[in-house]
Amino acid sequence: MRAFVIRGPGDAGVEHVAPPVAGPGEVVVDVARAGVCGTDIEFFTGEMQYLHEGHAAFPMRIGHEWAGIVTAAGEGVDRSWIGRRVTGDTMLGCGVCGRCRDGRQHVCEFRTELGIRGGRHGALAENVSIPARALHELPDAVDDAMGAMVEPGGNALRAVRGAGIRPGDRALVLGAGTIGLLVAMFARAEGADVHIVGRSARSLDFARTLGFEYAVTADELPDHPWDAVIDASNDPALPARAVDLVEPGKRVVYVGLAGSPSLVDTRLIALKDVTTVGVLSASGGLKGTIDAYASGAVDPRPLIAAEVDLDHLAPVLSGIRPAGAGAGPKFHAVI
Template identity: 30%
Template sequence: MKNTGYVLTGVANFEKRELPIPEVLEDDVLIQIEYMGICGSDIHAFNGDFGDVTAAAEEQGIMIGHECAGTVVKTGKNVTKIKEGDRVAVEAGIGCGKCDMCKQGLYNLCRDMRFLGCPPDYKGAMQRYMSYPSAWVFKLPDDVSSLEGALIEPLSVGLHATNISGIGLGDSAVIFGAGCIGLTVLLSCLAKGVSDVVVVDVFESRLQTAKKLGASAVLNSSECDVIKKVIHILGEEPKYIFEAAGNPVAAEMCMKLIGRAGVITLVGALLKPSSIIFEDISEKEVTIKTVFRYRNIYPTAINAIAEGIIDLKTMVNKVFDFEEAQHAFEEAAAQKQEIVKAVLKF
C-alpha cells in the first residue's frame, strides 16, 4: 500500500511525492480516495490568486483539495458507526466544538475551523490515502456512487444557500453563475419545488447544462439586456436572486433587478471589490444574505441523491486520471468556457 500525493510548490506547479500512510488515531478512519472534485477555489489556489496560499506553497509545499469520497480501509479503535469497506463522503470543515458558534450548531462559522486543504493545515485530499475523523465522514448507500459522493460537498453549499434564502414551493428565482455552485443552487431550488428558475451566465456550455438540469430559462448576459429579459420571462421583478458567480458586475446587477421585499443571497466568493448602489435597493426593503460553506446538511444531500431527487452526474463533463493532476488543473483553469465540472479519478 503506497500513498502517492500531489503537493503544490508554487504557482501552477504540482510535485508528485511518495508520502507515508497517514496515522489513524482512535477516532479516525483511513480512506482510500476514489474521486476528488476540482473546486473553483482550488483553481484560484493553483493560479496563485491567494497570496497566503502561494507563500505557503513556495515555502513548505502544500496539499489542496476538499471535495472527495472513497472507501474506508482501516478504522480507529473507538470507531463503531463506520467499518472497513464502507464507501464514504467527507465533510471538509471541522469546527472546534467549543466556541459560541459551534455550541449554537453554526459550526461553519467557527473561528478555529479546520477545513480540508485550506490554511492553516493545508492537509488536502490530493493523495491516495487520507486519515480523517470518523464523526465527519458519511456512509454512502449503494445507489449513490463515489463520484456523486465527492460532489456532496459543493451540493451542500447549494442546499445551504437555498435554506438560508427562505425560498420554497411555487417561488421563482434568478441565479447568476452556472458553474458548479450555481448549478447546485439550481438543483436545490428545484428540489424545494421552485417553479421557475432563470440562470444567467456568459458561457454557453454552462447554460446548456443548466437547461438540461431543469432551468426554465437560460440567458447569456453578453447577448441581452438581462434585467428586461428576466422581467419579461417572470412577469415581474424576482423576489429571490442568488449570486453564484463571484462576479462584482453580477452582484451589482442583482441590486438593480431584485423586486420589493426581495432576498439576495450571495453564494459566490467575491474576490474583487463590488459597489453596492444603495439607491437601487433602499426603497425596496431588500434583504441581503451571505453564505459561508454549509452546516448540518450532508445526510440530507446524500438522501436527496439516493432518492433520485437531485442529479449530480450531469454537470460532470470532464474526468481526469489522478496521474494527470497537473494537466487536469491546467485544463480546468484554461477551459472555463467548456469545462463545467472536472473531477480526478484515483
C-alpha cells in the same frame, strides 16, 4: 502513498508521501474519487487569499470534494465505521469554542479546512485522514461520482434554503458554473421557475441541456419580478445587481466570491426591505444533499465533464480540458 502536491504557483504533481495514520477521534479513508473546484485552481495559480493571509502555505495537498471507504479508525472511534462508504465535511472546527458548541463550526476561528486551510491534507491522494465527527455515510443509491459531488451540492442546497424558495417562486441564479447549476437543480426540485444568467455560450448551452430553458446572458434577462436571486458568480458587479433585481421584501443569497471586493448599496437593501444571506460552506447542507441525490430529486453527475487520474491533474488545474471532455464544468480525479 501517492498524493497530488502543489509545490508553488503553477508547479504541481504526484509525489510519494507517508500515508496518514488515524489519530484519536479520526479515521483513514481510501479515496475513490475527488473533485476539483475553483478554490483548488486558485491555489494552483497562487491567487487564493488564504495563501496571502497565512492560513495556507506551499507545499500543500488539495482536495475537499471526495468519496471513499473507511479503512482504519483511531482511538475513541466506533469501529463500525470501517468498511463504510463515506464523504465528509470540509470545515473542521476546534469543537470546544462557542461557535462550535453552537453548531457553527464552519466559522470557527481555529478551524482547519480539508485541503484548504491550516495544513490539513486534502483528498486528492490515495488516502486521507479526517475526524470521524465530520463523516457522512453514503447509501447505495449515491455512487462515488455523486458522493464526490456532495460538498458542492451542500453549498448549493444551503443557498436555496437561504433564499426561502417556495413552489411557484420565480428564482434567478447568477452564474452557470458548478455551484450555479447545482443551485438551479435544487431550486427546481423545490418547485421554482428557474432562470440562469451566465457569460459564455458554452455554459448557457450546457445549462439548457439540463432542462433550464431560460439560460441567458445578463443583457438578455427578461424584466420579471424575482422572488429570490442567488449570486453564484465571481463577478464583482453582480452582488449589487442582485439587489436591484430582487422583489421588495424578498431574499438575495451570496454563495459566489469575486476576486475583488463588491460594492452593494445598503440603502437600497433597507428601502426594499430585502433580506441578504451569505453562505460560506456546505456544512449544514451535506445530509440534505445526500438525501436529495439518493431520492433522485437532484442528479449532479451530468455536470462531470471528465475523469482523470492524479498524474493528469495538473493540466486540468491550468485550464486544459482533457480530450473527449464533455461540456460540464466539473472534473474528477479517480484515485
